[in-house]
Amino acid sequence: GDSVTQMEGPVTLSEEAFLTINCTYTATGYPSLFWYVQYPGEGLQLLLKATKADDKGSNKGFEATYRKETTSFHLEKGSVQVSDSAVYFCALSRSNQGGKLIFGQGTELSVKP
């Protein structure tokens, strides 16, 4: 079945460091791909998405490129801030499954000043 695998956390970085959170997926066809962010005690917020191969989603300095050849959707940011500390979830959606989102297990990011 479809699945999403994220790198394990927690990831701890210093402020202004470069961030990469790896995400790979298993799915047939052409799923849509998403990154969500969850701040402590809150729900999930959509961070960015990509709906077809080679698309790049971007928002708030974060970017991710839909790579069909490597079935990946890695999240990157050039310079993280303390306020980026949160849990990040990668997810996919396939149209022939009623569009249910399948989530990775989440990666906790902690940014130190």
Place this chain on the structure above:
Amino acid sequence: DGGITQSPKYLFRKEGQNVTLSCEQNLNHDAMYWYRQDPGQGLRLIYYSQIVNDFQKGDIAEGYSVSREKKESFPLTVTSAQKNPTAFYLCASRQHRVTTDGYTFGSGTRLTVV
């Protein structure tokens, strides 16, 4: 502004009691979802509904029940049959069949058994 409202934010339940978590949306979305989140873990799907008066079990439906009598509302009841109900519960919605859109999530309800 449109969004999803979950209430209450914190809920305490005694052993053997049923409790109902509220989820209301004014986004005119057809599909609604309930997820459970445990510390350090991902999201597990409990129930979902794609249209009014219809819903399907997710991966961990045992001990839970739902109803979908109105498009705007999708309440979740945690019954006494749920052995370990302490968790963070998240409700989400999306326009049905628009699979290129992500979900919109509520802010969650934290349920604790005392």
